[in-house]
Amino acid sequence: MANDVLVVVEEQDGTVTDATRELLGAGRALAGELGGDVLALRLGPGSLAEQLAGADRVLHVEHPALEPYNPEAWEVTVAEVAKDRGARVVLMATTTVGMDLGPAVAARLGAPVVCYVVGAAVDGGQLVATAKIYGGKLLAEVEVPGEAAVLVAIGGSFAPASGGSVPEVEPVPAPAALDGLRTAVRQRIEPDRSDVDITAADLLVAVGRGIGDRDNLELVQELADALGAPLASSRPLVDQGWMPKSRQVGKSGLKVKPKAYLMFGISGAPEHIEGMRDAELIVACNTDPNAPIFEVAHVGTTADLFDLVPALVERVG
Ligand SMILES: Cc1cc2nc3c(=O)[nH]c(=O)nc-3n(C[C@H](O)[C@H](O)[C@H](O)COP(=O)(O)OP(=O)(O)OC[C@H]3O[C@@H](n4cnc5c(N)ncnc54)[C@H](O)[C@@H]3O)c2cc1C
Known part of the structure; x- marks a missing residue:
């Protein structure tokens, strides 16, 4: 629906990240103001629906190219789902994935992107995002034009979604383009965790x-x-x-x-x-x-x- 909020789910070792739960919290508030639903978009094996309370539905796309994270595969899939559903807002977290994906998805959609978001609201039907600029020295309040927008939110800015039942899972076919990607993940290199944290x-x-x-x-x-x-x-x-x-x-x-x-x-x-x-x-x-x-x-x-x-x-x- 044109007023839905699409939340891109991230997980680590099968556990949905705190940043994703915060996006669901932000999504709930925005969807309430817009009169739409919160759709959690899960790319990869397993819907993780039991960890995604706060979403109205989980859109689940499975394809070998989606796990581990492949920028081209995720960009194509997130943009296609956002377009098909006519999502009003696509929410991502300021993580390695979100920072990479947000502008690329926005470009593919021809939609504006706001990065380093710490607040979002709807004012008289207008989406307004608050974002950190100049390394956090200033806060900018941005009226986000258009029928769709991508917001990349900083962790800790929104209260996580609380309560709610396990959302229904809707399997979504993978885009055909995933079978002809130019990018392949060859190896995942884990950071050296032997040092002190x-x-x-x-x-x-x-x-x-x-x-x-x-x-x-x-x-x-x-x-x-x-x-x-x-x-x-x-x-x-x-x-x-x-x-x-x-x-x-x-x-x-x-x-x-x-x-x-x-x-x-x-x-x-x-x-x-x-x-x-x-x-x-x-x-x-x-x-x-x-x-x-x-x-x-x-x-x-x-x-x-x-x-x-x-x-x-x-x-x-
Ligand atoms: C995209 C980007 C990302 C970056 N990411 C990071 C990052 O993650 N972390 C980071 O730190 N920087 C980062 N930088 C670099 C950053 O801009 C600075 O160059 C860097 O932080 C400066 O390091 P510094 O303070 O150690 O050195 P300097 O700026 O050279 O400062 C050294 C200071 O030591 C003082 N000093 C000299 N002698 C003494 C003494 N005997 N006793 C006491 N004080 C003394 C001097 O007065 C001076 O203020 C990034 C830059 C870019 C462009």
Whole structure:
């Protein structure tokens, strides 16, 4: 129906992701305002319907090309289903899949796409999305024109759907185009999970380019060890091969939310701040009093890290 909301389902090891449940919650509210249904679109083996309460129906498409994620196969399928059903809104999450798929599906549909969405509503029949721009520095309220739109929502922005019964499953034939794809997934490479998970740490010591030299990392590592905290870093240290990728905080790294984030020699570029701004306590050490990090730090010092860190090690150790 022309007022339906289509939610693209993502799962991990058979479990529907939290982000998908949030999309179902957002979808329920939007569908209520539009007077349509929430359709969960599941691509791959198993409908997962018992985990998709909040949807009115699960549209289930099965085809070998849909699992694991193949961008071309998903793009063709999501766009075809959205078009066939005349969906008013297609909702995806800001994940590796959603960020890849959202603009491609929108282009295929000839519909607008809004990324980094944190709010969505219908105002006098008009779809209005609120989105983060400039790395989250500003919120933009966008009136989304047209008869269909793709919204790519940031996790944690909407309350997950709660309650509701197991939705009915409607098998949907796979598009014929899936048998003639130009893209094939050859191998799935799992990330190295042997390293410590910095996203789970309550306390993090983070170091940036101010450390100057790889050999100096020993100094901050000593402090991290004394505090029982993992050592994290800004991106340049990872790019130089001084720190593993699993320790990078930021836009193209990991998002962390520790109780305390102690930073040494990090300037506070928006791409770094995006990954740590939710830390409960941010303590920054940077010799430049005009460094942007002092705009977000709760506690700051312009002390030289080469003076401060050894002094802290002595105090803690
Ligand atoms: C698409 C994109 C994605 C990106 N993703 C990320 C990301 O995920 N994470 C990330 O971190 N960056 C990311 N970046 C890079 C980002 O823009 C910055 O370049 C980077 O964060 C800067 O790292 P830094 O603060 O360590 O280095 P710098 O900006 O060089 O800052 C070093 C700081 O150390 C201070 N300093 C120097 N000596 C001392 C001393 N002795 N004591 C104390 N302070 C000292 C200096 O005053 C300076 O402020 C990304 C960029 C792009 C374009």
